[in-house]
Amino acid sequence: MPADGSALSDTPLSRDDLDRAVRNAHATLAGAQQGDGHWVYELEADATIPAEYILLEHFLDRIDDALEQKMAVYLRRIQSDVHGGWPLYHNGDFNISASVKAYFALKAVGDDINAPHMRRAREAILDHGGAERTNVFTRFQLALFGDVPWRATPVMPVELMLLPRSAFFSVWNMSYWSRTVIAPLLVLAALRPVAINPRQIHVRELFVTPPEKVTDWIRGPYRSSWGYVFKGLDVALRPLVPLIPSKTHQKAIKAAIDFIEPRLNGRDGLGAIYPAMANVVMMYRAMGVADTDPRAATAWEAVQNLVVEKDDEAYCQPCVSPIWDTGLSGHAMIEAASGPNGVAPAETLEDMKKACAWLRSKQILDVKGDWAINNPNLAPGGWAFQYGNDYYPDVDDTAVVGMLLHREGDPASAEAIERARQWIIGMQSTDGGWGAFDIDNNKDLLNHIPFADHGALLDPPTADVTARCISFLAQLGNPEDAAVIQKGLDYLRKEQEADGSWFGRWGTNYVYGTWSVLCAFNAAGISHDDAAVVRAVEWLRAMQRPDGGWGEGCESYENGPRGTYGESLPSQTAWAALGLMAAGRRDDPAVSRAMSWLADQQDETGAWHEDPYNAVGFPKVFYLRYHGYKQFFPLMAMARYRNLESSNTRRVGFGF
Structure with missing residues (x-):
């Protein structure tokens, strides 16, 4: 763009300049391909995940000072110069929950609370109502460190794990990410462990009202009148939870463990997402499982695999995205090699053959994941987002990979494409759309319970995921899929x-x-x-x-x-x-x-x-x-x- 920010010339890009741009971009993308054929790029979130990672090390007393100091550099760098706190995205507004966690983490690594950056953050937090106004997940974090009483968290008894699919509050009515995060969190809430916190770092200075004097931790803002109803239910249930028989309580904890352990997912971790993985690590510690136990050791390794460490700073990713990155990179590579002026077609075809072989090896063909609760007769055939997440493939990745395999044209991909086609057809929701991980995961009232203050407890159909599924099925061109596609198109028109x-x-x-x-x-x-x-x-x-x-x-x-x-x-x-x-x-x-x-x-x-x-x-x-x-x-x-x-x-x- 011109230095003064004015509009570019309307003169079209010359063919030579266009070819040069494509050629150079292709070379850069090709250079990022891994030896086994896949691509994986960094996936960055906000201050929350690296801050939680630091606090996890202090919860466990497994402190890596050198790594934490690098994460502190990262946290200081992304602190806002405008409002003094931490946003949820680049140049975003102040977010109280991210700011409390980042401040807590920096204090834990040794930052002086009177340092200018800490003072600015503290003042911003207090100006926005203090740590008592943080979201549910932050209050759970604070409860684990003893900085707030457990009554600061909503009533979420572990007995939820005993509810059948037909029960409204069943975890099976929640999204995959909610199920995997909630199951170990319910065990933690039942056991109520206290962080080792060897440096005894606390953040009472972030509260406008001392935590023990806060009388109303759940006070909206509510999305509808149902918020008030569910708050009333929370108040009514609170004195009843301690009356649940011990035998039932232990049965519920066992049900949670029985849900978690088949889904531990090796070095990729429960759900292959940081919050669920970190909760599992803390759960095992709270249960008294030794760090050397293979379950606990592998769960800890899975969390560490998310860390991105550079020369001068580090952060923790929320998850990794190799299937998604490989599918999208593959489409770009094939596009660059197509047409009469395609870039290095011979080399690109060989690169793509390797990428597609890697992708075929990652297709989930023998695990019926949680999606099967709504379609038990459907055969597996999808891809996950991460390296390994067999219980939780998603239709968006599956459609992108399926289109790439079909476009690349290797006959060896025919069976993989057909399995993906059948799985995607079987994952269509009643309204014609597709959610990312589940079918008809749309009980919207659940987003109004106190625990769901993030408003994302569910995985309903969306236009972007639906569009990808239609694109895949239409590209394949099977006449028998016409009704499925039309139903999806009708959904998109309504949206x-x-x-x-x-x-x-x-x-x-x-x-x-x-x-x-x-x-x-x-x-x-x-x-x-x-x-x-x-x-x-x-x-x-x-x-x-x-x-x-x-x-x-x-x-x-x-x-x-x-x-x-x-x-x-x-x-x-x-x-x-x-x-x-x-x-x-x-x-x-x-x-x-x-x-x-x-x-x-x-x-x-x-x-x-x-x-x-x-x-x-x-x-x-x-x-x-x-x-x-x-x-x-x-x-x-x-x-x-x-x-x-x-x-x-x-x-x-x-x-x-």
Whole structure:
């Protein structure tokens, strides 16, 4: 972009410059491929996870001072200069829960509470109501360290593990991430251990009211009148929980352990997500299981595998994303090698053969995971997000990988593709959409219980995941899938926003959702002149920034403006351009200007750079920064723009 921030020239990118940008980006992406064929990029969240990791070491008295000091460097770096606390995403507003955890962690590693950065953080926390106003998970953390009484946490008796699927409060009615986090947490809440905390670090100075004097820990804000109802239920149940017979209590703890241990998942950990994994580590310690016990030792190793350690700083990832990164990188690599001017097709084909073989080896074919509770007769056939997470494959990864294997064309992938097809069809929800991990996981009232103050206890169908499933099935082109696809298309039409966009549940946000759906419509043969397509195209055009790029902030999940941000971003510009090309607008000046912006932003090594967060775990609560997005999506967009120049139909011939 010009130094003064003005618009780029409307002169189209020359063919030589376009080829050079694609070639350089391809080389950079190819250089990141691992020896066995897969890609994996860093996956970064906010201050919460590294802070929790530090506190976990202090809970256990397994302190690695050198590592913690590096994490402290990271935490200090991402502290806001504007409000003094910690946000949930790049340049975001103050978040009290993330700030309390980050402050606690920095105090634990030895930061002086009177140091300027600690004083600013403490003042911001107190100005926002103090640590008593933190979310449920933070109050559980504080309870484990004895900084708040256990009555600061909602009533969540371990006896929940005994409830059948038909019971409203059953864990089987919650999302996969909720089940895996809750099961060990319920055991911890039942046993109520106290952290070893060898340095006896506490944070009473963060409370406006002394914790022992707080009388109302659960006071909203409530999403509806049901919040008040469930708070009343919490009050009513609290004196009854101690009356539960000991035999029932022990049976419930055993039920939790019986749920957890088959799903421990080796070095990848329970659910392959940090909160569940850390809770398991603390659970075993609370149960008196020795650290040398294989279960406890492997659970601890799984947590440590999430740490990213660099020369001067370190942080802990919420999970890892190799299947997702490999699938998306593969699509970009194939796009770059396609067309009459494809980059190094022979080498790329060999790289892709290796990547696809690695992906086939990761398909889950012999474990019926939790998804089977709603479709017990369905055969497994999906892929997880992480290296290993057999109980929890997701349809989004499965669709992306399935499309890649089909596109790559190796006959060895035929059975894997068919197993994936059958599994995805079987995972469709009643309303025609697809959730990420479960079928009909949509009992919305559960999001109003006190424990669910994050509002993400469930995994209902979403437009972006549904779009990917339709794209996959449409790309395969089996006539017998027409009814399934049509039902999904009907769902997407109902989900379109009034302004023409679609909500992006797993990527930021309306630009991501709109791109995803336009790809699905194109793959399914929906006319480029269809009213829904035209409205989406006009929305994307309206959101383009003067410099030719697109950007959207995580604020759009928090009732902020949709489709806009303070700067253009490589990943979002690529999504918007891909969406417009999927809608038949390859020659639209908006796409041409996007290509010029992407070429202008590429560095001399062929890479792009992007600091803002580009995805979401839980809207309003937990955001993500995929480090690979800034590389493989711009390559995909620029290569497709080049390839469509020689197409007679200008229609993308595949689903992604």
